[in-house]
Amino acid sequence: MxxxxxxxxxxxxxxxxxxxxxxxxxxxxxxxxxxxxxxxxxxxxxxxxxxxxxxxxxxxxxxxxxxxxxxxxxxxxxxxxxxxxxxxxxxxxxxxxxxxxxxxxxxxxxxxxxxxxxxxxxxxxxxxxxxxxxxxxxxxxxxxxVTAHQPDAYVHPRLQQTAQALGYALTDDFNGAQHEGFATPEFNTHQGxxxxxxxxxxxxxxxxxxxxxxxxxxxxxxxxxxxxxxxxxxxxxxxxxxxxxxxxxxxxxxxxxxxxxxxxxxxxxxxxxxxxxxxxxxxxxxxxxxxQEHASIAHFYQASGDFTFDRELRLDRMARSVLRWAANGSGPVGGLPVGLQGFVRTREGLERPDLQLLISPLAMNNHVWVPGLRPSVGSRFSVASVLLHPESRGWVKPASNDPAAKPLIQYNLLQAEADRAAFRRYVRLVRDFFATEPAASMVTRAILPPDALQSDAEIDGFVRAAVRTAMHxxxxxxxxxxxxxxxxxxxxxxxxxxxxxxxxxxxxxxxxxxxxxxxxxxxxxxxxxxxxxxxxxxxxxxxx
The missing domain is CATH 3.50.50.60 (FAD/NAD(P)-binding domain)
Structure with missing residues (x-):
């Protein structure tokens, strides 16, 4: 003792x-x-x-x-x-x-x-x-x-203009007087x-x-x-x-x-x-x-040009960025590539935002690439649609009396019809966003979910196969x-x-x-x- x-x-x-x-x-x-x-x-x-x-x-x-x-x-x-x-x-x-x-x-x-x-x-x-x-x-x-995100000069303003064109508000501070709206996020980084x-x-x-x-x-x-x-x-x-x-x-x-x-x-x-x-x-x-967990789905779009973060992943550029970061914490690897974030209400009658939308000029499967040796995945946008107030509930249980045994975990994601209905709205909202100028000119096609999925049943099937969590x-x-x-x-x-x-x-x-x-x-x-x-x-x- x-x-x-x-x-x-x-x-x-x-x-x-x-x-x-x-x-x-x-x-x-x-x-x-x-x-x-x-x-x-x-x-x-x-x-x-x-x-x-x-x-x-x-x-x-x-x-x-x-x-x-x-x-x-x-x-x-x-x-x-x-x-x-x-x-x-x-x-x-x-x-x-x-x-x-x-x-x-x-x-x-x-x-x-x-x-x-x-x-x-x-x-x-x-x-x-x-x-x-x-x-x-x-x-x-x-x-x-708490550090301000430094948006890029090309993607961010066009995404912001698209949000305004669709009637969404902009905000100066998600954690200030106006939580709802679109802006760039803040991060917990310190000197890169x-x-x-x-x-x-x-x-x-x-x-x-x-x-x-x-x-x-x-x-x-x-x-x-x-x-x-x-x-x-x-x-x-x-x-x-x-x-x-x-x-x-x-x-x-x-x-x-x-x-x-x-x-x-x-x-x-x-x-x-x-x-x-x-x-x-x-x-x-x-x-x-x-x-409780924030259920989330990812959307992917093919970009129309070489203006996404994928260009920074070319081996020689990434090597220089890492050396710069190691020296003084600056450069692309000292931050995260985010284009725009929004907290929005997606239907009438809601008193607070139900959707967190995070648009990035980078997909999770993008990687460091070398011309002629390891090809790039390509210039892409990824969008995370996060359900902020799920009705579905899960549980944690002990697998045994062994402290080293992993607990049993069940989220029951999408158990509630209200949660399933929310993701139908989110899929259609993101489609509307990238069909609106100037965002529409920055993409050539939807990768996931494909535009061919239109009915509620088809969207539900995609969401069941794609849903994960925001790890919250x-x-x-x-x-x-x-x-x-x-x-x-x-x-x-x-x-x-x-x-x-x-x-x-x-x-x-x-x-x-x-x-x-x-x-x-x-x-x-x-x-x-x-x-x-x-x-x-x-x-x-x-x-x-």
Whole structure:
């Protein structure tokens, strides 16, 4: 039995790195951060353009996949999750997005006091070092660098003009006064390198003597005595250790890891625990339920000329770009090739955007090419259509009582008719976009889905075969007050003292945007809760 810690944080991901760093600011608090993966310090992680390769590098991930998805042609879908210091913040697309203010107001309307947008905006601002400086909507001087995307001079203005021609609004700031509309996104990069929570929060904090980071250590369960979490059991270096926490254990292992650890500890639906040969300790039916994900499909168009990012992938140009980036972080590989992003409503009666549209002058299968030796895939546009508020719900269950066994994951993507109907609208919206000038002149044909697919049934068939996710899982240990609630409004596990969950698993509903920024916000708020600090004064949008 190892003693000597006040708080143990499990999982050095988007939330865990932030929480451990913030807690260690109190010199009287002894903090242990435990992570199953190893170091994130490698070029494939730090180079922004290489994010897709980082996400698919086996050594950096858990290797999860879903069960056969019954509404998506029974396909097993990949589930990329970072098993590395920084977690998914070390392998994701680095986009900074909070979602709509009404997303958080919806949490508060469910009885979660302290989680309205007015309540959480100060926490978003606390973490930020925004490129535009401090304002009513943004912070300056925080650890997290938020960088403006630099659009190209040819593709971006033509896409923007097309959006306006179709009657869509433009916005100056997705995370400001006007969330809805089209603009370029912001990214968490710092001087041309990935600004993960490992790089921006944890690494600077590791100089403090009261913070210990234990990596390559798999947490097998939380130790519970007399209804209280008193520590964790860890497998590391071929040995099993028990480490105690004098005050609290906080799970930040993500939407799959946090419920799995709870269930391995005997906390969860009793029938599912018994089926996995786990002795139930506390019957909590909501653990692992309510899994929400942003379903997504990709569209591809052939470009009409040599003006997309594919030209930068010619070997000699890419080699020069990499050398330039290595020297000073500048150049094409220090950013991401995005043409335009939109948050839009696609039917009457919606109170908030239901679609996130991301248009890039590059396809995922584009690669470095050499004239005469390795041909180019060609100049292409890719479009991601992301369903922001899915009605379909999935689950996470333990496969067995073995902590090393991968959890069983089921999204049930497209289960709800409303979700299927949404993707029919999205396919037709994207077609209308690229049939409208000046975007129409930048493409010659649709590659996927082909224009020949016109009926609802044909589009449904394409979507079933193509749908994946935006890799934004949430809500498997949701806050709430009903019978399926796992956490209270202070992130405490119901029925167990000294145990909290502070990551995307805690969200009652998925926000309408990328989930890294909300995960960081949750960690910032959790730090105040654990340290007993009063919450900052709410900041209402009308006062901003």
């Amino acid at each position: 190892t003693t000597g810690y006040d708080v143990i944080v499990v999982g050095a991901g988007s939330a865990g790195c932030v929480l451990a760093a913030r807690l260690s600011e109190d010199p009287a608090l002894r903090v242990l951060l435990v992570e199953a993966g190893g170091s994130e310090r490698r070029p494939v992680v730090s180079m922004p353009l290489a994010w897709f390769k980082a996400m698919n590098t086996p050594a950096l991930g858990w290797g999860y996949e879903t069960q056969p998805e019954p509404y998506a042609d029974n396909r097993r879908l990949p589930v990329p999750r970072g098993k590395v210091i920084g977690g998914c913040s070390s392998i994701n697309g680095m986009m900074y997005s909070r979602g709509a203010a009404s997303d958080y107001d919806g949490w508060a309307q469910k009885g979660l006091r302290g989680w309205s947008y007015a309540d959480v905006l100060p926490y978003f601002k606390r973490s930020e070092n925004h490129w535009g400086g401090a304002s009513a909507h943004h912070g300056a001087g925080g650890p997290l660098t 390198r990935r600004g993960s929570t490992a790089a921006r929060f944890l690494r600077p904090a590791m100089a403090r003597g009261n913070l210990t980071v234990l990596s390559k250590a798999l947490v097998s369960r939380v130790l519970i005595e007399a209804g209280r979490a008193v520590g964790i059991e860890v497998q590391a270096g071929g040995a099993v250790q028990r480490i105690t926490a004098a005050r609290e254990v906080v799970l930040c292992a993500g939407a799959y890891g946090s419920p799995q650890i709870l269930m391995l500890s005997g906390i969860g639906p009793a029938d599912e625990l018994q089926a996995a040969d786990i002795t139930p300790l506390h019957d909590l039916p909501g653990v692992g339920r309510n899994l 899982p949430t809500s498997t240990c949701a806050m709430g007050s009903g019978p399926d609630a796992v956490l209270d409004a202070e992130l405490r596990v119901r029925g167990i003292d000294g145990l909290r969950v502070a990551d995307c698993a805690s969200m009652p509903d998925i926000p309408g945007g990328n989930t890294q920024a909300p995960a960081i916000m949750i960690a910032e708020k959790a730090a105040d809760l654990l340290l007993g600090r009063p919450a900052p004064a709410p900041q209402r949008m009308e006062d901003a």
